């Protein structure tokens with residue numbers, strides 16, 4: 113059988129891979145997507161964003177019921193039907209996955225079900241070996257290739273952790289029974305979203321975080337609001353811990369850690385490991401093409417999404433800088449547009465713009481950030497002005513009984529350009545988009561302050577730091 117040749121081959125049909133395939137097809141390239149999964153759809157749909165947020169909605173409703181008395185209502189939380197929660201998740205995810213599978217198979221590009229490995233590269237093409245899903249192998253060639261194989265759960269070598277067979281984000285999202293107590297390892301988005309879910313459905317939760325703050329990379333004052341709110345809810349919180357060992361014995365799991373020189377042991381029915389993810393690039397032949405990568409498999413990329421091999425691009429969790437869907441999609445699109453330019457003998461011209469990078473955590477209170485925060489600004493020696501405003505002094509959030517948290521905005525002292533913003537509080541993951549749009553369009557704090565805001569809304573809260581920053585700039589000029 114002759115080897116099939118494509119203009120563009122994509123390893124992985126998740127968020128990055130699908131966005132690239134759709135874009136490459138639009139550019140007129142003969143494109144193939146190779147995906148090795150049992151079930152098509154990618155992480156976001158099958159075991160990431162969408163299933164986790166579906167479960168979290170049940171926790172959110174449970175918290176509303178818990179707080180009913182504040183609103184003069186009597187509502188009593190009954191037993192939680194975790195199988196019904198899981199079944200609702202399966203039903204919704206089934207629909208989302210069906211839709212994505214149709215998109216992957218509607219004939220715009222070829223889909224090959226199998227695991228691909230980069231074999232070698234000649235002057236004008238790259239060869240990919242495929243272990244076919246249905247059995248057997250196939251070899252194809254492509255003028256340009258995108259690596260979009262995503263990430264895998266990281267379970268570090270901590271004494272006893274592997275033997276204790278910890279739960280992880282995959283297990284918790286699909287179990288029909290949820291034990292009565294959990295030790296959650298980690299203080300990132302997955303750990304905190306799952307701690308919120310477990311506490312919401314009435315489980316006893318203990319969170320162990322290595323760093324001295326939650327949500328490493330965000331400003332500490334923002335992360336501390338979540339810490340305090342979780343503690344108030346009855347979640348046992350430990351930051352600044354050094355995990356020593358995990359032991360499963362007598363039907364319990366015990367985790368021993370050091371904190372400020374003291375050795376502490378906590379126990380629960382189960383342990384959930386949320387200690388990060390690693391790029392899924394181990395067995396895909398990076399070294400066959402001498403593609404530069406870090407020890408953990410993170411592929412080095414240029415702003416054009418090109419790897420160190422001139423015909424190979426990368427996008428999504430395989431290359432960072434942040435494992436989130438909107439970046440995976442944008443990177444996939446940039447890679448496909450640049451591959452199309454090269455295919456037409458032109459130089460890659462499209463680049464990623466990380467100025468408006470977004471991050472959101474679906475806890476209660478929620479957290480969201482866009483652009484620069486104070487931590488990054490200080491690290492990069494960016495001169496900035498800052499202003500915050502608390503939700504406990506804002507009409508709409510007080511009416512809603514959602515007073516934990518604040519918004520914070522950073523501006524350039526020279527011209528008032530918005531450099532970034534953070535929000536911890538009600539609807540943070542929605543509120544942040546006002547600032548993302550303002551930044552995307554190059555708005556200044558003065559322009560934002562003057563933009564109409566309906567009253568009474570949560571969104572109005574942005575006008576306070578914007579006005580304050582406008583005044584600070586006027587006072588300094």
Ligand SMILES: Cc1cc2nc3c(=O)[nH]c(=O)nc-3n(C[C@H](O)[C@H](O)[C@H](O)COP(=O)(O)OP(=O)(O)OC[C@H]3O[C@@H](n4cnc5c(N)ncnc54)[C@H](O)[C@@H]3O)c2cc1C
Pocket residue numbers: 123124125126127128129146147148149152153154155156157159160161162164226227228229260261262263281302392395396427428429430434435436437438440
């Ligand atoms: C619990 C959880 C919650 C999350 N919540 C959010 C959220 O709220 N918001 C957000 O923005 N992000 C969230 N994320 C992160 C987000 O899901 C990922 O950043 C995103 O899905 C990554 O997309 P990707 O295209 O890089 O990889 P994936 O979607 O994982 O796609 C990779 C594809 O490659 C295939 N593949 C792998 N190896 C091969 C091979 N050798 N050959 C062929 N195919 C291969 C796989 O089968 C898979 O289909 C969450 C992640 C988790 C785990």
Ligand SMILES: NC(=O)c1ccc[n+]([C@@H]2O[C@H](COP(=O)([O-])OP(=O)(O)OC[C@H]3O[C@@H](n4cnc5c(N)ncnc54)[C@H](O)[C@@H]3O)[C@@H](O)[C@H]2O)c1
Pocket residue numbers: 268297298299300301302303305321322323327328355386387388389434435436471472473474
């Ligand atoms: N809402 C969202 O956007 C969302 C939700 C979930 C996941 N995600 C993405 O998925 C990725 C994975 O999430 P995550 O929360 O697992 O990862 P993370 O990297 O954000 O957090 C991992 C946590 O584990 C700790 N840790 C790592 N190794 C350790 C070790 N050896 N010992 C002790 N502690 C250790 C870190 O200090 C950190 O607190 C994230 O990068 C995130 O972007 C996003």
